[in-house]
Amino acid sequence: MTDLSAILPVIIVVAIAVLVVAGAVIGLVRGRRKKIDYTGPRDANDQVIAPTRPGAVDTETAPPAGVGTLPEPAEPAAAPERDVVDESVVEAVPTETPAPVAGRLVRLRERLAKSNSILGKGLLALLASDRIDENVWDEVEETLLLADIGTEPSLALVDSLRDRVKVMGTRSPEEVRAMLREELVALVDPSLDRSLSVDRKAGKPAVVLVVGVNGVGKTTTVGKLARVLVAEEKDVILGAADTFRAAASEQLATWGARVGVPTVKSDVDGADPASVAFEAVKAGIEQEVDVVMVDTAGRLQNKVGLMDELGKVKRVIEKQAEVDEVLLVLDATTGQNGLNQAKVFSEVVDITGIVLTKLDGTAKGGIVVAIQRQLGVPVKLVGLGEGPDDLAPFDPEAFVDAILA
Template identity: 70%
Template sequence: MSEQFNLIIVLVAVVAVIGIGAAFFLVRGRKAPKGTYTGPRDANDPSPTLTTDAPSTEPPKVSAPTDAPDIDVVDETAGQVLVPTDVPDPVQGRLARLRSRLTKSNNVLGKGLLALLSQDKIDEDVWDEIEETLLLADLGTEPTLELVDALRERVKIAGSRDPQHVHDMLREELLKLVDPSMDRNFIPVRHADRPNVIMVVGVNGVGKTTTIGKLARVFVAEEKDVILGAADTFRAAAAEQLATWGDRVGVPTVKSDIDGADPASVAFEAVSAGIDQEVDIVMIDTAGRLQNKVGLMDELGKIKRVIEKKATVDEVLLVLDATTGQNGLNQAKVFSEVVNVTGIVLTKLDGTAKGGIVVAIQRQLGVPVKLIGLGEGPDDLAPFDAAAFVDALLD
């Protein structure tokens, strides 16, 4: 009897084991296949995630175009709302507020010309001094000769040395050279189906990352939604510096956590995030590069081409250091040939008396100076206004 009882217990145990095993395989068979997408991309997360059977220690991979290798990109702001810690100053009136700095730094040009033109007798020696003053102010040879010829003719006709008359005459001629007719609009309008994309380029040390941070503040003050792309992957801490600027005004940054990662892929992913999140503007920071380094300049062209697989590059801003003078013209020419520069940001204008560089650059490239940097403060980036600039020179 006990043997029969024991046999029944064994049979029940075997049946139980078989049942548990069948249930396990049934449940396992319902899981998603390894490596398949679990759903559409989250608009707040620029990187798609994959489902695996076991937790992965690898960060998510991003989608990238075929001519740019996959990299790991981190958007530290994905899924959360950034709380601004700073409120940017209004854009309107910045140049007027900063005019005293511009006047102080550039008065050598204006006052020197006014003093020379107000003399009782203007002979060839005086005209030579006027020409030298303009050249030293980085006006450039061709604009200098144009201005001197125009002033000669007007002085000959007017025959007046009245200070106000000389001032007005000089203002009119300088304003013609600075060219107020150029389109200096820098506040972009979002496309119907994608953001406006801005690339910022320039050589090492001109302040590109800082300029982008300040420009982000300008856009936030204009109530624009912005995403920053940290495509300067070679300079240590460049991405963190950019993210810090963005955090202060509640602007997210897409960046790589791999040193030396492919900048084109970072730029592509930043634009993708901008499209997903329906922002107004995506700004792409790029590594500084010397204009005579062919490989680096080719890479800059690649970044632009890769972005254009996803969206148009609507603006290429070239950041130039005003204190470099004529050397900046050589830089500007090469950059324009590679990426079709559409506007100039002239930094450190408060540190030079050579205000003529504005005219020289515009003549060289045929594109306008759109913004000028007049100090180290976070809101010391101002829209360029031709009339206000000339008035500051002659104040």
Template identity: 70%
Template sequence: MNDILPIILSIVAALAVIGGLIPVLLKTRKNITQYPGTRDANDPVLPRSGSTAVEDSPAAATDRRAPDGVDLEGLDTTTVPDDAAGLEVIPVETPLPVAGRLMRLRERLVRSNNIMGKGLLALLSSDKIDENVWDEVEETLLLADLGTEPTMQLVDALRERVKVLGTRTPEQVKVLLREELIKIVDPTMDRTLNVQRHADKPAVMMVVGVNGVGKTTTVGKLARVLVAEDKDVLLGAADTFRAAAAEQLATWGQRVGVPTVKSDIEGADPASVAYEAVKAGIDQEVDVVMIDTAGRLQNKVGLMDELGKVKRVVEKLAEVDEVLLVLDATTGQNGLNQARVFSEVVNITGIVLTKLDGTAKGGIVVAIQKTLGVPVKLIGLGEGADDLAPFEAEAFVDALLN
């Protein structure tokens, strides 16, 4: 019996050692199954370049208390489930440089069905410009959704310039038209995206708009723009109502190695997801947190109030630096109605105009800016992943006239 006792003790000791290794092995497996480039809130926080070292304590150990009325249950800061066996790993892509996009988008706009610039050039190149011609100029501008006030302003300026010129060559007409169009598109408006990290917090951006304008796609494309500019980005999937919206956003993020904070509960509180995304962005010291919101009809008071709540909850952690309103350029004047309502609920700081290549109504750029006093900051001219670029007034006018 005395000979068996040491053997039994040895077996018990060995089992204890093996039992202690199991959690370590499981944690290692979890880390391996994450897609390349994604980051979990439980990972150690790495110090930013030039900052003081951060201890290797997990970010998840920080205080997760939320403001009153915000439910954090069911939130997930990973883009991959624990058991990722059998899932396709999406390779990380390198987004195109921003400068190259501008040239390609301009070429696409030149080929688009725009009547504004070409129609004006033809009218103003007429041998005789009488009242009938000016009526046609005015009609062309109104049909291009320029808006009544900007149309009258532009027609008055053109009348004065043509009277001074007298005899005109096509080249002179193009020069004066270019100059006046650039003035009315207004190159003096600040179109810079407010995405500079603060001393101790990331820049926070919200993307809003009605159903079907492409907000989630715009967030994904804009993430590519920021990554191309060497920004460290984190996405927040606060569109919790549309089926698969969070997965769609996470896929966009995975393509460029950007993590996504999302909820596993369908219909979860959008404000809670936005709050947790900003919290994770602060913990992980990223440059920019981008929050995708659910599409909502501008005439639904409850939904619009909820959007205001999302912004207020986020601001308990960090200032919202940029609120981008996504508009479909093909909706014309209806887009103006949407813009007015959204600007009353949240402080819109910039416009993203999508599908500009699918409309002849380029004047919507001017109309929106005049209505809100807010610049168009980004334009989309296609379905490709890199078909989004900063808006430039002169490049836009040149494309209209070519």
């Protein structure tokens, strides 16, 4: 019979060795998962470099590849390779404190008043005439049309004003202004819900998808909106799904870094935008943030392939969380062409709100009315300058007061 006391030390040594190996395996698995969970390499502005994984996977039927996430493996898998970011060529951006949201449109009203003075002052001058005949009404209608309010709303406004003038008879300048203000406010429609859906629900972040054609300022709008949300004490993650425009990801990451907001991006040119969007939403869920905002590449509304790709981005995001807001960014200076863009985008991704940029640079503020009438979608935000805090919630009454200032 074998003496147990002789082999007992061997058994103890083997047991210790097994525990050490097991601990090492657990540590390795945790380390690998930790890398997938966004604690890997970041650039000098602390922005996330999304993991790059080889191979193509259909993001319509499976989790995205390229920069997307992989299913949790049954067995420990090799950690993904990541490109090294040379921090010496990335300038660190100091963190800023965004201006309070309250009162932004009031503070910026002077700019809007200057750009729309032709519309407001022209209408007031016409309606204050000693004699208002059909020629005057024709001029009022022409003024409204030149402001891009649209044919149907312009005719409706003229008819309403004509009836009120007949009833009122003698008019003072104050009465004329009050009458015109009431009609314009009704035309802009203060009853529309202009609030942003940016609150967590069902344990998931609100997801905001930002779309539009080339050159309207989508990336800048995302950065400015991030400042608005940070000022409202929201936790935000940005997704740089514009993977085709040169330096778009870096531009967005810089906006985020200014207010301490992380950006999920790819360091691979031409990466699948749906994959980046998927990864950004995944990060938002895991980190329990309030809002995930996804920037997309600009695309012409008549390019079928690009519009289909935009629909794909939205569908891939919805595999993880509901898209709460789809904001269409429009350049207010484009006038009626912006209305054509809005129609096509609304058919592809179900627009929930409009952001009008460069509203301070045009006398065609009537596009607000035209878009809302045609689409039934409210203007929720307006850009009134190039400053970082020159994005404000749209207020119909403040807008009309600025026109008539």
